[in-house]
Amino acid sequence: MNGHAVAVGGRIFTRPVRVFAALAGLGVLLVLWRLVVGLGAATAMNDGYPWGLWIAFDVVTGTALACGGYAVAILVYILNKGRYHPLVRPALLTSAVGYTVAGLSVGLDVGRWWTIWHVPAFFWHWNLSSALLEVALCIMAYIVVLWIELSPALLEKWQTSSNARLRRWSLALLPVLKRSMIWIIALGLLLPTMHQSSLGTVMLLSGWRLHPLWRTPLLPLLFLISCASMGYAVVVAESAFSSVAFKRKPDMKMLAGLATPMIWTLYAIVGLRVADVVWRGQVGLLLAGDIRSLMAWVELALFLAPAIMLASPASRRDLGSLVRASMVMLFAGALFRFDTYLVAFSPGANWSYFPSVTEILITAGLVAGEVVAYVIVVKMFPIIAGQPATAERTV
Amino acid sequence: MGISRRAALKGLAVAGATAVGVDAARPGRAEGAVLPAPPADAVGMLYDTTLCIGCKACVVACQDANDLPRDPTGIDARYDAPIDLSAKAKNVIKLYRSGDQQSFVKVQCMHCVDPACASACMLGAFKKREFGIVTYNVDLCIGCRYCEVACPYNVPKFQWASATPRMVKCELCNHRLAKGLEPACTEVCPRHAVIFGKRADLLTEARRRLAENPGRYVPKIYGETDGGGTQVLYLSHVPFEKIGFPPLTEEPAPSLARSIQHGVYKGFIAPVALYAALGAVMLRNRKRTGDADGREGDER
Numbered sequence: 001m002n003g004h005a006v007a008v009g010g011r012i013f014t015r016p017v018r019v020f021a022a023l024a025g026l027g028v029l030l031v032l033w034r035l036v037v038g039l040g041a042a043t044a045m046n047d048g049y050p051w052g053l054w055i056a057f058d059v060v061t062g063t064a065l066a067c068g069g070y071a072v073a074i075l076v077y078i079l080n081k082g083r084y085h086p087l088v089r090p091a092l093l094t095s096a097v098g099y100t101v102a103g104l105s106v107g108l109d110v111g112r113w114w115t116i117w118h119v120p121a122f123f124w125h126w127n128l129s130s131a132l133l134e135v136a137l138c139i140m141a142y143i144v145v146l147w148i149e150l151s152p153a154l155l156e157k158w159q160t161s162s163n164a165r166l167r168r169w170s171l172a173l174l175p176v177l178k179r180s181m182i183w184i185i186a187l188g189l190l191l192p193t194m195h196q197s198s199l200g201t202v203m204l205l206s207g208w209r210l211h212p213l214w215r216t217p218l219l220p221l222l223f224l225i226s227c228a229s230m231g232y233a234v235v236v237a238e239s240a241f242s243s244v245a246f247k248r249k250p251d252m253k254m255l256a257g258l259a260t261p262m263i264w265t266l267y268a269i270v271g272l273r274v275a276d277v278v279w280r281g282q283v284g285l286l287l288a289g290d291i292r293s294l295m296a297w298v299e300l301a302l303f304l305a306p307a308i309m310l311a312s313p314a315s316r317r318d319l320g321s322l323v324r325a326s327m328v329m330l331f332a333g334a335l336f337r338f339d340t341y342l343v344a345f346s347p348g349a350n351w352s353y354f355p356s357v358t359e360i361l362i363t364a365g366l367v368a369g370e371v372v373a374y375v376i377v378v379k380m381f382p383i384i385a386g387q388p389a390t391a392e393r394t395v
Numbered sequence: 396m397g398i399s400r401r402a403a404l405k406g407l408a409v410a411g412a413t414a415v416g417v418d419a420a421r422p423g424r425a426e427g428a429v430l431p432a433p434p435a436d437a438v439g440m441l442y443d444t445t446l447c448i449g450c451k452a453c454v455v456a457c458q459d460a461n462d463l464p465r466d467p468t469g470i471d472a473r474y475d476a477p478i479d480l481s482a483k484a485k486n487v488i489k490l491y492r493s494g495d496q497q498s499f500v501k502v503q504c505m506h507c508v509d510p511a512c513a514s515a516c517m518l519g520a521f522k523k524r525e526f527g528i529v530t531y532n533v534d535l536c537i538g539c540r541y542c543e544v545a546c547p548y549n550v551p552k553f554q555w556a557s558a559t560p561r562m563v564k565c566e567l568c569n570h571r572l573a574k575g576l577e578p579a580c581t582e583v584c585p586r587h588a589v590i591f592g593k594r595a596d597l598l599t600e601a602r603r604r605l606a607e608n609p610g611r612y613v614p615k616i617y618g619e620t621d622g623g624g625t626q627v628l629y630l631s632h633v634p635f636e637k638i639g640f641p642p643l644t645e646e647p648a649p650s651l652a653r654s655i656q657h658g659v660y661k662g663f664i665a666p667v668a669l670y671a672a673l674g675a676v677m678l679r680n681r682k683r684t685g686d687a688d689g690r691e692g693d694e695r
């Protein structure tokens with residue numbers, strides 16, 4: 001097994017990358033337009049649904065999709081499963097890129113975006129009752145922590161750079177980083193634990209307007225487990241993507257091992273969800289037959305299905321079924337978060353929301369930008385373990 | 396008759412600061428220790444559906460007093476008639492009609508005793524200040540709109556049409572109170588369907604009306620305890636849920652989220668302890684296996 005990360009290399013702006021870059025470019029133009037015309041003209045959000053696609057998907061779902069670094073770090077550093085170490089860097093990269101993009105999304109979603117620096121700066125005004133304040137501060141800090149965690153990969157490349165200053169800085173910084181890395185990694189575990197759970201607390205403040213099937217004191221815990229669950233699924237999906245795009249042979253033994261924590265998180269979510277609904281006496285709402293009860297059932301089914309799909313050891317060793325199960329897991333987690341922030345939130349019958357074309361295109365542009373950033377970094381820096389790319393054409 | 400009563404209330408509002416204690420606002424609720432107490436100087440409004448004739452004089456007076464634009468809507472957009480609270484309307488009159496039962500209802504900020512918007516707001520742009528009025532400070536607002544998500548009455552509104560937006564909501568005409576005036580809506584109301592005063596006095600008045608005309612009203616003062624209590628109080632002849640009031644318990648709207656947040660982060664002990672524990676586990680792991688990076692970890 002080759003555990004050492006190497007740059008994939010090859011041409012960077014291949015055709016798929018150019019297509020994604022164009023989509024990202026369109027997103028940037030639309031973002032500029034939104035900043036000029038304001039939120040009313042650019043989005044479908046309104047006073048009934050003050051949060052739309054950007055919060056529910058880009059931020060709340062996007063950061064969970066970027067929890068690969070968190071999920072793998074738990075496995076490697078806390079549970080001491082060193083054999084998963086080759087997964088750390090690719091997972092950290094998706095996390096760093098994903099959280100950065102989520103942070104940018106917040107920046108374009110807030111109405112008074114030019115004042116966003118007030119949040120960390122005006123500490124004497126901090127409202128410690130506000131779960132959103134904690135989420136905002138933690139996400140800002142975590143973006144920094146993620147890039148520091150990833151920086152050895154960048155510095156390793158730069159220490160052989162032809163630029164003398166860059167080389168000197170890299171050589172000086174690397175040992176410092178290595179020494180303090182444990183405490184940085186610990187911060188990288190603490191911050192998501194805090195803000196991913198608080199993303200659940202945030203919606204509890206909406207009170208009666210959040211459907212009782214989602215309005216549970218367990219919401220923070222469910223959000224925390226679901227982000228880890230999505231994190232493991234993302235790592236599998238990303239390994240499969242790399243194996244196809246960069247012709248890397250996936251380490252099946254390692255990926256099969258991920259099935260265990262995946263199944264555990266799934267059972268935990270389904271078990272807690274069902275026990276909670278029964279405990280709070282809301283079973284009737286599950287049987288109500290309306291759109292929200294239907295969504296709750298779909299969520300439960302989607303959380304349960306991957307656990308069943310990976311029940312047999314043979315299916316866990318099969319890349320195809322692992323990837324399929326991961327995709328269902330990602331969809332389940334995304335739906336749970338989407339439901340909590342949009343579907344289960346009901347401000348009254350006279351309000352409605354469906355994202356505008358601009359909102360959708362900006363979200364698509366941001367996702368495309370993430371893909372481009374990921375591909376560029378893995379081609380230039382030692383992120384992915386395995387053989388260096390051959391002359392074969394890669395994405 | 397109405398005028399004399401109103402004059403009496405005004406007198407009370409001015410003189411009652413020392414006479415009326417906090418507890419008078421909720422007699423017989425000594426056991427309700429979870430209920431937040433309104434500030435001693437809490438002022439508010441009392442609106443009575445049986446007195447309102449829907450003339451909307453208060454709507455226009457509010458726009459004038461708060462420099463809000465006219466908001467002509469409806470079929471030919473000829474009349475100033477905002478249909479709901481918005482960035483252009485801090486106060487509206489709505490009509491509820493079902494069969495032969497109908498009622499007007501005045502809608503504006505309820506000035507909660509324990510406001511969810513203030514609990515939500517990251518930097519405290521929304522805050523309960525003098526007289527318990529929930530006020531807005533644009534200098535601390537990021538425009539995140541969490542206040543809109545949080546408010547159980549759907550009150551705060553965002554300037555969607557602006558590229559430099561603010562939040563808009565009734566601040567009980569605190570700029571007029573500072574000049575010794577009362578809110579524009581209560582001042583202009585020709586029927587005294589909405590009156591201004593100290594919250595404690597308004598509660599006394601509401602109880603008096605309920606006692607004098609028990610058949611006239613639903614036997615409840617909305618806002619006395621709902622959602623932890625509000626400083627704007629309502630009397631109604633139709634059930635409150637029919638005129639748009641959410642069925643809240645006595646529990647303050649922000650209490651669940653806040654108790655979780657405060658419970659987990661009390662003194663910031665739990666995060667620090669978790670951080671130390673995570674670091675300790677990793678140090679132990681490193682001793683057992685490989686370097687800080689865990690790179691030479693247990694290859695099994």
